[in-house]
Amino acid sequence: MSKPKVATDWMAGCAGCHMSLLDIDERILELLDLIDLRASPITDLKEADESGVVVGVLEGGINNTANEHQAKLMRSRCKILVALGDCAVFGGVPAMRNFFTLEESLRRAYIETESTVDGFIPTDPELAVPTLVRAVSEVVPVDIHVPGCPPNADVIFHVLSELAQGRIPEVKDENLHWH
């Protein structure tokens, strides 16, 4: 049997979850024996294979129209979608801006920050349009939620190795953390 293809991507997050993935250290070799890691911020391929992958992993919340597109693309190309980390699962830190209006957040970020001189809010039509920050599951159906900020390397290893061996991982007890 060929190794299951796995693709990962990150949206509105801090990349911490991918860093945590790298924290599995030498076990990554073990993992690579089991899976075929395709598109990923680590491998530098941009998109999951058009022909589809078995497991899609998304880090980060959905912050704008581009993220929305990313999430839908990943969903359409993977069999099992994993939401990795608090941002993907709950909205996380980026979602804190939902408690303010978009205008307030943009003004704070681009104009009012203490280090900014003559700031302005970018309006280039090329830019994605910011939306309410949402958990991945609010935009596309998610099969496995792996919360944590970031999820512990052991948890990530557990989830990926279970999936690689054709089992749906259970995230509970020691492996369940929201922080």
Place this chain on the structure above:
Amino acid sequence: MKSVRSMVLVSSDPISMERGSDLVYEKLQKEIDFFELGEEISLTKVGDVGRHDALPIVIIYPEATIYGPVKPEDVHFLVEEHLYKGRVAHELQAAAKELTGKIAWVNARKGTLPAEQRIVLQRAGIIDPENIEEYIIHDGYQALGRVLSDMSPKDVINEIKASGLRGRGGAGFPTGLKWGFVAGTPGTKKYVICNADESEPGTFKDRLILEGDPHSVIEAMAIAAYSVGSDEGIIYIRGEYLLAQERLKKAIQQAHEYGMLGKNIFGTDFCFDIHVHAGAGAYICGEETALIESIEGKRGEPRPRPPYPTTNGLWGKPTLVNNVETLANVPAIIRNGAKWYRSFGTPSSPGTKVYTILGNVNVTGLIEVPMGITLREVIAIYAKGMKNNVSFKVAQTGGSSGSIIPASLQDTPMDFDSFSNAGVSLGSGALLICDENTCVVDLAKVLQNFFRKESCSKCNPCRIGNERAYQILENISQGTGTMADLDDLATISDNMTEMSNCGLGQTAGTPVRDILNHFRAEVEAHVRLKVCPSGVCPMSGKRI
């Protein structure tokens, strides 16, 4: 009471008063004096007369002619024509309401009010609520006299049990049984509370009973107190009911003066006193345990049960809490017997029910009809049909305990058991009748909005469930709902019922459940097609 030739009644419910019924009354007095008719004509202010389309109303007996709306400047002509010359002043008559149907007319009222069976409201609109003598003349305090002289507390409870009277606050709990529980709880101090915190949307029957016939409630409370062994009664009345409060206080004072309240009533050992406690406008304080908390000076939040108020009520003492309408039935039952009472209504729900009719119908107002009448009859007979002949779509039976009733159930007899078998509820006695131009999502949203604001917030399913259900409904009406939202709605409404602490939360899911059960297609049209079939919802596409 001196014998008079004619009786003139002036409606003086709050709306009439707002529209100048006091001026009409004063003018009538002047004109009667002017024509020197003072000796032969009695002039009385009465509470709500049951018709709201032509206030203020003047009714003249024995002809039972209804005039309205009467303005002070009409009075001279009215007195001259009707009372002096003896002719009906047709120009001033309120629109006649011809009635057909299976329910017999009450003779004295022919041509005036819809054919009803009045037990609770038998005196409302006929006697002066501020005069105890009129109450006494109309058989008032007879029942209390009989109870104190001829009946043991047990006899009274048995009589109430035999009558099959069920609580009219919404839940329909057998009244006699409740009295028995309180009577059976040992204790030297017990309380009788009349729940007059009527705050179900669209319901105002209790107000009209209290405004029109306050003594009936006082008499009933005294009877209840005698039966359960209490010496202190409290009427917990909605703070906004200022007129009813004023009349109650007056009535209590008069009852004291006549020895119907106070020490050694009717020369017996029985002592009973009543005070009036005004609520501060929280809907939840109509729930009996929240009401008790409120009387104790705490935040009105329902208590866990058990223990029930019948054993641990006000200040931890056994407490009987009854609704105004329930109590108002009691004197008539004692006077006429349980068998008589059972001759009205249905076997499992004997007696009558007072309804307030509202909505898209020709005539709105208050009716008292036997249990078991159908919605179709109410609309056709009492409400005089739908306004502008738009067809009937749904009715809401009032407040948290009410249901949204589709047209398909309009032939179900309105009594506790038939309704509960049909999966709907009789509610608090409001009949909000809606026509085809009503959107059920909008209707449910309005009701949910009420519950989300009135939840006491003690328990999570109710506080958050109502809020979330409202938001989902709002999204659906904005055209941004999803099919997953409908599942969430169903989950929330089921769980609120299953998990909430009190009646509010347990029934707050009803509107959503009802629209999903009876009008799923219409709701789905909002979600799938982004269309409101009735054209009510804004469909702005803005998700909240």
Place this chain on the structure above:
Amino acid sequence: MYQLKIDEKEIEVPEGTTVLNAAKMAGIEIPTLCDHPALEPYGGCRLCLVEVEGARILQPSCTLPVSNNMVVKTNTEKVKDARKFVLSMIFSERNHFCPYCQVSGSDCELQNAAYGEDMTHWPIQPNWQSYPMDASHPYFVLEHNRCILCRRCVRACAELVGNFTLGMEERGANTMLVADLGVPLGSSSCISCGVCVQICPTGALIDRWSAYRGQEVDIESTKSICVGCSIGCGIEVFHRDNNLIKIHGDWDAEINGGVLCDVGRFIPMDEKRYRVVTPMVRKDGLLKAATWEEALNVVIDKFNPLMNKKDDGVAAIASTRLPADVLYYFKQIFAEKFGSEMVTSTEEGRFTSVLTELAEEYGTYESKLADIHNADTIMTIGLDLTKDHQVAGFFIKRLIPEGVQVVPVSYEASGMDAFTSHSTIINRFKDLNFIQAVEESLAGNDFSVSAAKSGLTVEEVIELKELLRNAENLVIVYGTEFDPKHKKETINALIRLAKTLNAKLISPKGNANSLVAEQLRLNKPIEVNGHQAAFVAIGDEEPAQSLIQKLEGIPFLAVQASYQSALTARADVVFPVATWLEQSGYYVTCDGQVQLSNESLQAPVDVKSNKEVVLAIADRLKMIVNPVWDKAIKLETCVVEIERSIGRNEELNYE
């Protein structure tokens, strides 16, 4: 006893037990949020719902009393779904994002409950509504965004403290926790006891000092007692790497049952004084760091010639916050070895010596503090329990809603006035007249003169007399803030009155070891004129201005102190000693219960415990000291019975 079956387990429990507690007895855990063992069951959160056979809907186990042959199921799918629903509702209400919450990781009962249900995500996303944050209080922060409206704080404020500061405003989704009628906490009637912070299940009430300094599982804790006053509240001291993180009331403590006041909870965190970290000796007019050896030698050399000088030798003053054994050693060294007649405490017997005099006359006449809990009427006189010994004040205040009549007698408006309608304000120093007026009216004599002198009307006295006379369990809590000229007479009158009314008398006295100092008769007024040297064991107490003034003319002053102060500044030798948290020792509460205070923190390197210092002095004087302090304090007449309540089965440790 009722038989019932919970999850197929047969169990027998007493009538009146709740299903929740019955399950606990059967070893079955039911998750809860709004419930707390110290509070009355509330039934708000609905997390503890269970299936009861025959019941129409799920039942809250925290409020449901068991009935005979009840069959309860706590782990069905329906129950689990219900729990998940409740949790998902709560998570959808406000801001419950964990990553940056102070309690996330173990201290959050909400998060723990979600883990317990294996929740990996929220089925319904939050509302995105933001709520204000109240940071107006000096010790803690109220973060409404984290609040789940469980009302534990509100109930604790009412049921445990009786202060009724916290409440709820509005209804439905607009419900908010408020202080008083919606004022910022910092300007509310809050008395900073912090019980609400301790009882909050989430991060809604967090104290400024401990926030983000570690979860309870990551940090160490030591159970001990508070030595802030003589009540002797049980505490739990949380510390990390020898840093004080926070102090909680010990829920299991018999005396306070978890309640603490600001003195025990927050003030130790707010310590702004500078430590003395090394022994110091005055050289050329300046205090200079020295070795212990050097400092002890200077003191011994100075003191040795002063042996057996009654009133012109060494005056010795000890703090009543020091452990009992230290006080006993102190007395042995200075009273017995040196023969000094000026061996006393910083308290000078202010709160206790009169009581002893009266006890010599009447025998032990005071009752236990716990009698307050069973009182139906309580009178307080000669003290203000809203200022000192506050926890005793809480015991009283929280009884008021249950119908207990409380009569605070004072010279001016006090913190109690808001809670009782029986506040009695009398003329300053006219307590004796007041007591006489009550006595005379009880005896049916003319009391108008006494009443007038005390500043009360005849009617007021009659009303009060009736109230006291009709009491079945009257407790009089008294202090000694009376007219100094008539102190003894006043308390004597109070004892007579208590006898007439069959009332119990309780006095909270002074500092933590006020009673021990009294029993060792370290109770003389400080008089140092003529003495050639003074030794002050001030420990971690802040020296009073009056003490410093009295010691101004002393030629040689040795001080053992934890903190720098005006006293150490003018000392000739300073010994650095441990604070109460850094040493263990015995304390005897105001009602005579012996308790052990445990060492929670390590003292800095060159700092010794108070005991080590006094023993070092004894050693250098070649004294053999007797460690059996408890026998010593029982030798003398005591106003209250001394018993060993905590660690009853353990022998006292004299090491």
